Amino acid sequence: MLRNLRDLMSQKINKKAALLFVMAFIVVNYSFGLLVEGTEIYLISRISFQIIASAVSIWWIFLTFKKTKKAERQFWLFLCLGSLSYLTALCLWSYDEFTAKTHQTIYNLSGTFWICQNIFYLLGLLLLVYQLKSRLRTMRLILDILIIMSVAAAMSWRFILTPLLSQSASKLYVIKIIYPILDLGVLFGVLSLLTASHAIFNRKTKVLLIFGLLLLITADTIASYLTVLKVEIVGSNIDILWGSTLLLIGLSGLYHEEQPLPQHGEVYKHKKNHFLKIILPYSAVVAFFIVAGVDFYKSDTVFLSFFMVILLIIIRQIFTLFENEALFNKLSNINEHLEQTVKKRTEQLEETLHEVEHIAYQDMLTGLPNRRLFEKEFSDLLINKENQFAVMMIDIDRFKNINDNLGHSFGDLLLQEVGERLRDNRGSHCRAFRIGGDEFSVLIKYLSIEEAEKAAMNILAKLRKPYTLKDKDIHITPSIGIALYPSDGTDFDTLLTRADLAMYEVKKKGKNDFLFYDFSMKNLSGFELENSLHKAIEREEFVLYYQPQVSINTNEMVGAEALIRWNKAGEGLILPDRFIPLAEESGFIKWMGEWVLRAVCRQIVDWQKKGISPVKVAINISPMQFQQTDFVETVESILIETGADPKYLELEITESVAMENIEYVLCKLSSLKKIGFSISIDDFGTGYSSLKYLSQLQIDKLKIDRSFVASMEQNEKNAAIVRLTTLMAKELGMKVIAEGVENNTQAAYLKKVGCEEFQGYLFSPPLPKEQFEQLLVRVPVASYKGNRKMIETHGKVTLVSEE
Template sequence: MPHESNVYPSTNDLLRIVQHNMNLMFVIRKQKEQFYFSFLSGKLKEKLELPDAVTASDRDIKNIDSTFILLHRTKLKQAFTGKEITFRHHFHSHYLFTMLSPVIKDDEVIEVVGTTMDITSFEKSEQQIEFMVTHDILTKLPNRQKLLDDLDEIIHNNRQDKPKAIMICDLDRLKNVNDTLGQFAGDQVITLIADRLKKATLEACQVYRLGGDEFVIVIGQQVSDLKVYAEQILQIVRQPIIISNHDFYMTATIGISYMSEKACKTEDYINRASVAVHYGKVQGGNRISEYTNKMSEQYNELILLESDIRKAFKFNEFTLSYQPKVDVYTNDIVGVEALIRWEHGKKGKIPPSIFIPIAEEIGMIDQIGKWVLREACKQFVRWRNSGANPVMVAVNISAFELQQPDFLPRVKQIIKETGMDPYYLEIEITENSVMQNTEECIEMMNELRAMGVSLSIDDFGTGYSSMGYLQKFPINYLKIDQSFIKELFEESGSAEIIKAMIQLAHTFGLKVVAEGVEGERILSFIRNEKCDYYQGYFYSKPLEADVMEEKLLAFS
């Protein structure tokens, strides 16, 4: 039979094993409600810089009570009642897991044996996983799930610091950037806008990325005028963006949902802001919309229109009317602008201001744009074949179409198919659309000019193009937006703005078209200021193709 010492390790062996253990092993005793280590060992002891074990007889026991013990007096008290305790805690820069096991003798806890493990690496991994679950990887902003969790915690726990409102900031036409410059450039834009929003956000507010091109700002403090603050956000988004030597601009639409109106679910607040955003989008985007109950009703109507637009295109319900462009001095028709019209089977005439933004939202604008261009070119050929003197035919091109890689080949193909004379084709581009991707737009415009196509900037004065870029654009015409014309004698400063626009255009060698002229007084003013052409109800409303043909034949 082997000797006992050969079966069981000696005390020295046990101490050596404990000392080389990766964990912290200790025994804690209590004297007069004070805790102290009676045994303390393991490699983690040195790592945590804990003091050596002491005995109850030490005079300085009060001073030797370590932070490690003081932080967890409640846990130790529980263990000294006879309970086994496990808990996670943080000590200095370490995350720890401690197990406390009471030693009972004669129904009394005489000491507590403890083991502590360093779980810092595991804790950091968990934190990283938690961050990945609750944050957007691209922007590092909290994500939709985090937004819902935060709002649930704040709203339904009757916290005093309830947010005042939710703002959704949805970038306009980010798809154009992705299609033109690639997904990587689109991601760069999102990251840049996220950084701008973080810097612009008020102290008690939080920015989230809802997904795609949508950001949410939870307004956590009282703001005197939230629309003013929202406008500041839009201005920040509109600042120039330079990526891979490409200089362009972005716009956004903001929807606001106020928390003063109670909702059944947390998501209802977000959905209200989403409705406001969508409502703003179909109004043309680049604006602020505040949610109202009436807006929900209108929103539902707009949703129904989406399927109707698809049917209208499929069953050829769209038609074109033509707005004459008239010489200010001779009153002769020098051109026409093709305008799309839709006669809905049940709802009657639906204005383009309603269905065009919806078509953009649902991805139908490209198909509609092709149809308008082809139909307008066909109509020019019909008028010419009827004996009418040829006039310029202007077609509006959306920002989406302009950004498509196949736009130029499409224009060339339609000109070839229809027999259109390119020197009588005018393409109208809105001021904001050319500012979204200026260098590429300028290059495309130069190619169109080389084909013989004329170009005009539509709605001038409503966007944010710089004089420098206006000088670079290879355009023929500048169209002053009708909002300035109609306010000519009503708003102070409108007359001076119009004068400046005409002078600026003539300085750059451009012809000027005034839109929305509805009276002799306005016509006299623009004539005195040497405006070249005008459009508006004073001369004629938009006419159907056959009526327009009669007018053109009368001038032949």
């Protein structure tokens, strides 16, 4: 035990060893007392054990004081002074007892130091109460403390103070009277520490400290009560309690760790252990009534009954508190679960937002930044007007051949490798982006033209090197166009377009090279138009016009044809005959067709939401779009996406498409009919038709080409074609519509031969969606009668008479 004592006095103390020492000390102290009881060394052993306990406690508390940095440092200092006062008093008393033999001055002085112990403890606890005052702000906690203190004060007055005051008023008895009063103060501090919602000590420190101080109050109270009974307490087992008190207080210091401030939500965790805090004031009152009842038992039965009723009410209230505490804990658990759920969902949302932002700015195939991030970084560079930089457009020559011959998966691998080489080409002034398809762009900050030229040559050399993909050696060449800021343009679109023009000039001259843009390249309007075409959807430059379709027999507007227009920035409205051939040649027609279908579906749904009854809208389907293997799935997914009803949609296919690979076409048309679309053949009579196959197709309507309608009056053969086409369609169960009707004579002839519908300038030109919507609202049944036509005046659609 002495070896353990040396270890426990060192700077670095094992907490578990200290706890074992305290337990062993108490057992040995008690056991040794039993062995030597009645002998001369009994009292000496009791005092010796107390001195050892005091010294160990002082050292432990001092170590805690040294390592503590926060405000509670002063608390540990007062505890250390209190334990030191106890040791001083013990030494003085021992000197008087064993040497001076009842020297009254020394005896009184030791009593004063014992009182100082409680005074220092009280000061430390008052300091602690001051620090905890924000956590004792609720009136309920204050009332709980006052109830317990009142009961304790009453008990102390009844059983200790009153009997002591009745005894001799010597200085010794004055000291003994002060003990219970100071103990009440210590009790107040302990209750404040116990009821605080978030203590400044960890759980182990708090338990040891509270238990040690309560043991001190208990020992003092027993000692005072034995004094009242005039029982000798020197050398009694109370000495073991006092020694244990000192060790527990010292041990609490060893377990002390500076606590962080309470976090949001932490309060719920602590409120789960409120049972003791709630039961304490009621327990004190119950004890008080029991004692009072015993006093009144012999004097008055009525008073005893009154006390019993109050006692039962308190017990009932305690059970009610149990129920409330259970409900409160359940609510706390729910709140804690909700907080954890919200925290988790918030973290998931933040993670998702990071992923979305990452996806929004990164090309998923190559991992390079995409066009959106390119525009953002370009804008950042424009903040400093003194910056000089070049925009490179890079296109892989004959990439389509690689895709067609080796497959798209192979082409994707090649694009990934190209992206990796461009990424490796990073310098402090170089940044690569993927624009789309096989087009890449590089943004270069430069100090001279030579520097930009050197960068282009490095990129050419890197991309020309052979690629080994799936055990195949692939050789490719790039074409690079370069535009400079600010000499070639001062905005993103202009620079990108001009770099694109320079790149197309490289391709025109044989590919596998680079060129800087110069203003003579403006003549390449076709290339510029094709390049802009790819960006038109992103810039929302495409718009739809609607040309009404009218029933000749009922004069009702029965439908409309959706016609695409290109409202190109800086040029105005571009008609389809300029950009449709480019779109077909480049393959962009597929995406353009999907855009038209999606836009029409959304428009139909929008009309329905506005309470406008829509008409059936015809949409042109290009041969390339129709021949896509996933065409049916694509249109079906657009319907699901937009929520449009297919009964309001009519798909127009060309005559040549309908007669090519008839089995494939029949299967596709059957699927489209099952979905709910109407099918018509556009420009009928201008291509090659087989009447045998025409009868097999699930066609709802034939559209007579405008070239036949325009020349009916001058060309009898064309008039005969219109008449025979109408007759044949009727026999096959199809409707007939004529397009390009511009005068009453044409309309009259069409009505005569049995054509049911027409569209053309006689009724209305193609209208923007806003004006067509006005037409739907104002003229739900078209007023076409004889010599009437639709004209447009100051942006308003009006029916007027030609007469």
